[in-house]
Amino acid sequence: MGATEDDHPEKVAIINNLGVALHTRFECVGEHQDLEEAFFLRQLANALTPDDSPDKASRLSNLAISIFSRFEREGRAEELEEAIGLWTHAAELVPDSHVHKPTLLNNLGSSHRKRYEQLGKLEDLESAIALHARAVELTPDGHPDKPSWLNNSGNSHVTRFEQLGKLEDLESAIALHARAVDLTPDGHPGKPSWLSNSGNSHVTRFKHQGKLEDLESAISLYARAVELTPDGHPDKPSRLNNSGTTHQTRFEQLGKLEDLESAILLHARAVDLTPDGHPDKPSWLNNFGSSHRIRFERLGLLEDLGSAIKLSARAVELTPDGHPSKPARLNNLANSLARRYERTRDLKDLENAIAHQSRAVDLTPDGHPEKPSRLNNLGVKLQTKFEQSGSLDDLDQAITHLTNAVSLTPEGHPDKPSLLHNLSNSLRTRFNEASNLTLLDAFKYALGLIPRCIWLGNNVRSRYTSKELPVIGAVVNNAVTATISAGEYGLALEWLETGRAVVWSQVLQLHTPLDDLRRLHPQLADDLYHASQVLQHAAISPSNLLPLLTEPRKTQSSLEGHAQSSHTYALEYEKLITQIRELDGFKDFLLPKTLSQLTGACVSGPVVVLNTHSTRCDALVLSQPDHITHIPLPEFSRTHAVKLLGDLWYILDTRNLRGRFRDSEWYDDNRGQDKLGDGGRHDPMFKVLGDLWIFVVKPILDVVITLATVTSTTGLPHITWCPTGPLAFLPLHAAGIYRGSRSVETIMDFAVSSYTPTLEALLKPHVQTSSTGDYPQALVVSQPATPGQKRIPQTTKEADIVVSHVGLSTDTLHDSDGTIDAVLDGMETHNWVHLACHGLQDKADPISSSFALHDGKLTLSTLMTKHLPNADLAVLSACQTATGDAKLSEEAVHLAAGMLNVGFKSVIGTMWSISDRSGPIVMAKFYEVLIEQVRAGAELQPAYALHEAMKALRAELGVNKFMEWIPFIHFGL
Structure with missing residues (x-):
């Protein structure tokens, strides 16, 4: 070919083609000089191509590709902007029918997604999705590039799902990736990539929905991607690593050791195929180490932990300090060293763990989301070192780091409660070591964070079912124990109140x-x-x-x-x-109640607040006039309380009075099958009630009797129990010494008992009466044949008993009239409510606990929306209305507490299932006594009426029929 002018089309084409060739070599070899020469030639070709040339769009696109590659190599934002501008211009120059239009749209979409990843602007992501969709639409199925456009479109949808959480984006991504795979033959070089991305989208859906079939699909897709990728391919290690990670995840789900073994082999291969200088090598080493650590957790083989430490150390060594993953890898190494210390007690491992953890903290910037977690890990390790060394300097450093971890954790973060718990443990240890009362200020700070842990912005169900509440209970328990040790009894009561019924308090606050x-x-x-x-x-x-x-x-x-x-x-x-x-x-x-505000809770008699802790157990008695009496219980322990509760649950479980205890940490089924709680001489209830009497109730009663004022013709004082922890589920009101069919010495001989979930629940006007003989407005609901439930015909008899005592002021909703709406409307207009129906405690979802009515369930969550300031008395003649949830012992998540919190001042509930014969006997005597109080124009005392009803039931059935009379209890005033 002869000489040509610089702008001759053939010469420009040669320049352009040479640039294309150089760029291709750059993509294969990675030589920077090739990229720069390709950029220069493509820039020249574009400049020499007039705007009206049919090749202009292609030259603009080629130049954009080189500029985009420079951006990916060097990260200069201005080059990304330039590439987007060039692709936009190129796309505008050609019609939709042009053969290169889909390619231009795809490249432009990818550049917008990249800019979204840089700047986080959602409009870039929306543009990327629209451009990729248009590229797919304009490309027929037989076109060789169609799978690539589908794959890119799927990637953009995954990105938007991760940003907005819309499941339809994830579903679209899975469908797009699947189509890309289906349209690509196995020999195509892009097939492994499409398979891998398809696996990624299934993993994402598994993480979101937890469906095992998604994990299975991901494992299959990754395995196929690995199979189709030759060993020399640069992406082979990445695909092996992904495959190993999903096998490890399946092991964590199903516990099959072969999955963990596969994960270790796959991670090992990924490491072996990656040279030390490769930027991904540390990541593969880190994951390889994690799989060994997990196998150690499963099998306990110390050599696995040694391998995990060696691999993690190598990952740290190969990661430069400026790398964003360096702190995470240091953190992993420190945790593995700490685990080995727990096994071998080699102090060198703990020292090294602290050193690596300190470095991880130092390399993590303050705004990083993992900073609090790493501070917490450092604090915990220093606390462990203190336990070994006894040096208060170690403990004080631990407290400093744990305090910083808590303060840096944003409100509503799921880790905040556990961080708070660790801080609380360290503070309690420091308090015990130094008896430094100033540490109470630190506890005060910790408790002040409770609203940030159980956040008002989350719905009630998520607040109750999250891990936060049990941890907060432990924090409060630690704080209260420290204040009691310091003799700060008023502060202890304030803090106990702060940490109890947290969610209900938030709900009630909204009604203020x-x-x-x-x-x-x-x-x-x-x-x-x-x-x-x-x-x-x-x-x-x-x-x-x-x-x-x-x-x-x-x-x-x-x-x-x-x-x-x-x-x-x-x-x-x-x-x-x-x-x-x-x-x-x-x-x-709307701040928590102070002691001066809480003392009004004892107007009807002493209130006994019980705190159980691993180190001590105590009672704090609030009595008139504004006096707190501390009663230590040195012969009782939290361990003892848990043992008694386990015995009680076993009895109830074996008699089918309340099931599903076996998933509780407090349940123990290592008991003889003869212990059925039937009142016989081997009945373990004798020991449960006897121990409660000897070690808890009797020592308290000996003091409380002198503080109580008798306000009833029975001659007995009234005591209200506010128990915490495992004691919240034990029948303190029935404690005593029983022998055979008689009682020797019991609390019922000396006092009338009530319960309250909080002190604030008692800060209400007493149950109202009008003038002598003026009966209340009562609503009676009876459900003898609720659809889908066991028949309980005695509820009709029970309703007749209530009507016979209360008289013409009673409205009855019987059988099909007892609908959810009718009952809720009735609660608004009646100050007494009697519910004779099935009560259902939902352990999996506490706020779904319910009363079974004719047309469905009246749930605790529905009751939470109500506020009934004129309601007085609720009688819940149903099963399990005061059962609660052991995981939420401080929350009183049951129907009786729910009725108390929506406005009822006095509530009768049941601790477990009641028999058909018991209800009518109890209610006949209860309403007889109650109506006598009404006729006398006296202040209503439902607790005394229930006390007399229990005496009547015991006389009818026998004192030793514990399972029949014990479940009836009174809450409130």
């Missing part, structure tokens, strides 16, 4: 009257009321949120214009509360 605030600051009152209404409804049922958000407002406020989410309103609610507390006269607005 705002009259004083509205009178002085009407705008703030309106804003707070609206936010409270949204949170109240969203907390129980998110589907109820929209009507409140769109409801017309009379006033403009800062709430308007916010995103329609309960999280947004929770933040706004907290902001408003802070603002209100800055106003004159409102500095204590």
Whole structure:
């Protein structure tokens, strides 16, 4: 070919083709000089191509490819912007029918997704999805590039799912990746990549939904990707690593050791095929080490832990300090060393663990989300070192790091409670070591974080079922134990109140009257009321949120214009509360009750608060006049309480009075099969009730009797029990010495018992009466044949008993009339409610515990939406209405507490299933005594009425029929 002008089309084509060849060599070899020369030639070819040339779009695209490659190599944002501009211009120059249009759209979509990854702007991701979809649409199925466009489109949908959490994006990604795989023959070089990406999308769905079939699909897809990738291929180690990780995940799900063995082999291969200088080598080593550590956890072989440490150390060694994964790898190494210390007690391992953990903390910037976790790990290791060395310097360092971990953890974070628990343990240890009362301030700080752990922005179900509540109970237990040791009994009561019924307290807070605030600051009152209404409804049922958000407002406020989410309103609610507390006269607005406010709880008699801890057990008695008496229980322990509870649960389980205890940490089935709790001479209930009497109730009663005032014709004082931990499930009201069919010495001979979940629940006006003989408005619900439930015909007899005593002021909802809506409406208009029906405790989902009515279940979650300030008495003649959940011992998540919290001042409930014959006997005597109080115009005392009913039932059936009379208990006033 002869000489040509610089802008001659053939010469420009040669320049362009040479640039393409150089860029191709760069992609194969990675030589930077090839990339720069390709860029120069493509830039020249583009400049020499006029805008109206049919080749202009192709030249623009080629130049964009080189610039994009430079961006990927060097990370200069301006080059990404330039590439996007060039591809945009190229796409505008050609019609949809042009053969290169799909390629241009695909490349432009990929560059937008890359910019989204850099800047996080959602509009880039939306553009990427739209551009990839258009590229797919314009490409026929037989086209060789169609699978690539489908794959890229699937990747963008996965990215949007990870950003917004919309399941339809993930479903689209799985379908797109599957289609890409289906359209690609096995020999195609892109097939392993499409298989691997398809596996990734299935793994993502598994993590989101937990369906094992997704994990199985991912394992199969990764295995096929590995099989089709030759050993020399640069992506082979990555695909082996992914395959190993999914096998490890399946082991964690199913526990099959062959999966863990496969994971170790696959990770080993990934490491072997990757040279030391490769940037991914440390990651493969780290994962290889993790699989060995997991096998150690399963089999206990110390050589596995040694391999894990060796591999983790190598991963750390190959990772430069500036690498973002260096702190995580140091953290893993430190944890493995700490585990070996636990086995061998070699102090050198612990020292090295602390050194690596300290380095991990130092290399983690303050804003990093893992900083609190790494601070926590360092604190725990230093606490362990203190236990070995006894040096208070180690313990003080641990407290410092644990405090920082808690303070840096954002509200609502799932790890906050466990961090708080670790801090609490260290503080208690420091307190015991140094008797330094200033550490109570640290506990005060820790307890002040409870609202940040059980966050108002989460719905009630997630608050109850999360791991936070049990941990908070342990933190409060530690704090209270420390304050009792210090003699700070008033503070101990305040803190116990702060940590009990946390979720219910949040729900009730949203019902707080705002009259004083509205009178002085009407705008703030309106804003707070609206936010409270949204949170109240969203907390129980998110589907109820929209009507409140769109409801017309009379006033403009800062709430308007916010995103329609309960999280947004929770933040706004907290902001408003802070603002209100800055106003004159409102500095204590919605803060936890102080001791001076709580002392009113004992107006009907002493309140006994029981705290059990591994180190000590104590009773704090609140009595008139504003006096707290401390009663140590040195012969009792938390271990003893757990043993008694296990015995009780075994009895109930074997008699089918309340099942499903075996998944509780407090259940112990290592008991003889003859112990059936039938009142015989081998009945273990004798020991349960006897131990409660000897070690707990009798020592308390000896003191309390002198503090109590008798206000009843029975001549017995009234005691209200507020137990915590395992004692919350034990029948303190029945404690005593029993021999055969007679009682020797029991609490019922000396006092009338009630229970309360919190002190605040007792801060209500007493159960109201009008003038002499003026009967209350009573609602009686009887369900003898509830659809889908066992028949309980005695409920009809029971309803007749109530009507015969209460008289014409009673309204009855019998059988099919007892619908959910009718019962809820009746609660609004009657101050007494009697429910004779099935009660169902839902252990898996506590707020789904319910009363079984004719047309469905009246759940605890539905009751939470109610506020009944004029309600007085609720009699729950149903099974398991005061059962609760052992995992939430401080929350009282049961129907009786629910009725108390929605407004009823006095509630009769049952600790376990009751027999058909017991109900009518109990209710006949209970209402007889209660109506005598009404006729006398006296203050109603339901606890005394139930006490007399229990005496009547015991006389009828026999004292030793414990399972029949013990479950009836009284809550409240």
